[in-house]
Amino acid sequence: xxxxxxxxxxxxxxxxxxxxxxxxxxxxxxxxxxxxxxxxxxxxxxxxxxxxxxxxxxxxxxxxxxxxxxxxxxxxxxxxxxxxxxxxxxxxxxxxxxxxxxxxxxxxxxxxxxxxxxxxxxxxxxxxxxxxxxxxxxxxxxxxxxxxxxxxxxxxxxxxxxxxxxxxxxxxxxxxxxxxxxxxxxxxxxxxxxxxxxxxxxxxxxxxxxxxxxxxxxxxxxxxxxxxxxxxxxxxxxxxxxxxxxxxxxxxxxxxxxxxxxxxxxxxxxxxxxxxxxxxxxxxxxxxxxxxxxxxxxxxxxxxxxxxxxxxxxxxxxxxxxxxxxxxxxxxxxxxxxxxxxxxxxxxxxxxxxxxxxxxxxxxxxxxxxxxxxxxxxxxxxxxxxxxxxxxxxxxxxxxxxxxxxxxxxxxx
Numbered sequence: 001x002x003x004x005x006x007x008x009x010x011x012x013x014x015x016x017x018x019x020x021x022x023x024x025x026x027x028x029x030x031x032x033x034x035x036x037x038x039x040x041x042x043x044x045x046x047x048x049x050x051x052x053x054x055x056x057x058x059x060x061x062x063x064x065x066x067x068x069x070x071x072x073x074x075x076x077x078x079x080x081x082x083x084x085x086x087x088x089x090x091x092x093x094x095x096x097x098x099x100x101x102x103x104x105x106x107x108x109x110x111x112x113x114x115x116x117x118x119x120x121x122x123x124x125x126x127x128x129x130x131x132x133x134x135x136x137x138x139x140x141x142x143x144x145x146x147x148x149x150x151x152x153x154x155x156x157x158x159x160x161x162x163x164x165x166x167x168x169x170x171x172x173x174x175x176x177x178x179x180x181x182x183x184x185x186x187x188x189x190x191x192x193x194x195x196x197x198x199x200x201x202x203x204x205x206x207x208x209x210x211x212x213x214x215x216x217x218x219x220x221x222x223x224x225x226x227x228x229x230x231x232x233x234x235x236x237x238x239x240x241x242x243x244x245x246x247x248x249x250x251x252x253x254x255x256x257x258x259x260x261x262x263x264x265x266x267x268x269x270x271x272x273x274x275x276x277x278x279x280x281x282x283x284x285x286x287x288x289x290x291x292x293x294x295x296x297x298x299x300x301x302x303x304x305x306x307x308x309x310x311x312x313x314x315x316x317x318x319x320x321x322x323x324x325x326x327x328x329x330x331x332x333x334x335x336x337x338x339x340x341x342x343x344x345x346x347x348x349x350x351x352x353x354x355x356x357x358x359x360x361x362x363x364x365x366x367x368x369x370x371x372x373x374x375x376x377x378x379x380x381x382x383x384x385x386x387x388x389x390x391x392x393x394x395x396x397x398x399x400x401x402x403x404x405x406x407x408x409x410x411x412x413x
Contacts, residue, residue: 014038015094017402017411018076018209020069021219021394022201023101025050025244025267025342027065029072030395031081031091032402034411040383040403044080045390048072052268052282054275056245062197065104066204073208084386095213095412097405098201099222099398100193102246102262105159107191107218109259119180122168127176127186131161157198159216161190165256189257191218213412215405220250220260222401227338228255229404230382236334242341242349244268247320251328261327263319267345270312277308289344313352320356340374340393347373 014035021028026049033041048071050064081091112130120126166173168181176184193216202214223239231237239250248262275285288305324333337353339346354368376391382400385391405411 014041015406015411016043016091017094018096018205018211019395019398019402020072020096020098020201020205021047021101021392021398022065022069022098022104023219023241023243023394024061024065024103024246027068027072028392028395029069029076029080030392030399031076031086031093032399034399034402034406036406038384040399042383042385042389042396042399043086044076044084044386044388045392045395046072046075046080047390047392047395048075050244052271054272054282056268056272061103061245062200066200069201069204070207073205077208080390084388093209093211095215096202096205096211097398097402097411098198098214098216099219099401100159100191100216101219101241101243102248103264104197105191105193105216105218106156107189107220107260109164109187109189109257111185111187113183113185115183117182119182121178121180122166122176122184124177127163130186131188155194155196156192157195159191159193159198159218160221161188162221163187164189187256189221189260191221215412217401218260219398220248221257222398223340224250224252224257225404226379226382226397226400228252229400230378231338234336237336237338238334240337240339240341240349240353242267242339242345247316249320249324251324251330251334253330253334258330259328261323263323265316265319267342270316270345270348273312274305274308278304286344289348309348313355316349316352317356335369337369337371338374339371340397 014033017032017034019030019032021030026047028045028047030045031043033043048068050068053060053064081087114126114130164187166176166187167185168176168179169183173179176186198216202211205211219241223241227237227239235255236253239252241248243266245266245268246262246264247266249260250257251259271282271285271289274280274288275282278285278288280288333356339350339353341349350371350373353371356369374393374397376393376396378393379396379400383396383403385396402411
């Protein structure tokens with residue numbers, strides 16, 4: 001444990017943790033103090049943008065991400081930490097939490113079931129055996145000789161696996177252990193990533209700081225857990241993360257994470273469309289984003305920019321609808337939406353969502369879907385920030401999530 005002393009936070013005890021937000025357009029790095037007795041403190045935060053690619057090349061994305069990770073780490077150690085009055089060489093870092101957004105990890109949900117003639121007592125061993133015999137499809141029955149043993153490909157490594165919900169004899173229960181049932185179903189969330197990628201990420205940061213313990217988690221689960229605490233009265237919602245090259249979606253129904261999916265269209269695709277349509281450079285197209293809010297708020301306006309935005313909006317919404325139909329059992333998406341994205345595009349994509357037409361070709365709802373953008377002030381009730389620290393909503397969300405893991409003794413367990 002480190003006893004942390006500063007003018008603002010005297011005698012606060014906890015673990016100093018590095019947090020990395022790894023997206024498809026930028027990488028963020030933060031230093032946070034995680035305590036069991038106090039709100040987490042975001043001590044310092046820095047972010048490095050990945051160089052823009054005029055033409056997307058998948059093979060180039062990982063090297064660009066690792067370069068941005070290196071830059072963000074160096075900036076945090078050399079600039080961010082000293083800026084808030086700390087000395088990096090005197091800090092004892094407990095470990096690093098890497099949060100991976102699409103496309104760096106593969107998150108998914110699954111439901112495993114068992115059925116017995118006589119009631120059995122549900123134990124951790126029963127659930128573990130069920131998991132071991134699952135083959136990755138949605139519904140499997142314990143004890144079937146035709147069910148092969150589950151194993152990830154040798155090139156993949158599991159980042160996380162948590163039990164989301166349990167039903168015994170058809171009834172949901174928050175405490176299945178120790179209860180008897182003939183039938184049971186367990187919903188899990190899990191994610192995995194290429195082993196070589198995880199090693200490259202860890203090695204990149206290890207060039208700058210010794211990491212005793214590291215954990216990898218998905219941004220989808222981090223966002224769900226953080227938002228569930230913030231939005232305790234909202235049981236059904238859609239969460240969208242607008243990345244540089246990807247859009248990631250999380251569907252929550254009745255307070256449970258029902259599905260997560262992504263598709264390869266993000267902020268940078270909009271910039272490419274604007275650059276091509278206006279015969280301008282990507283940097284000039286990026287500037288157009290800052291001037292385009294009126295165009296999307298008032299779609300009846302004419303003009304080249306409005307036409308380009310409307311065309312992109314229709315394409316992006318189509319991709320969203322197709323992905324949702326493919327991955328979700330329920331064709332319609334929740335009307336309430338929470339959205340994270342860069343400041344220059346979040347309002348635009350929020351406007352796109354408000355014009356969403358329900359799946360199946362139905363007519364639009366009379367009332368536009370309610371869309372809220374996650375900003376830095378969204379999380380101020382759940383954490384404290386040091387004076388001089390950058391207001392980074394992504395890293396703030398992940399600091400809240402790190403605190404939740406610590407409360408469950410699962411941060412570096």
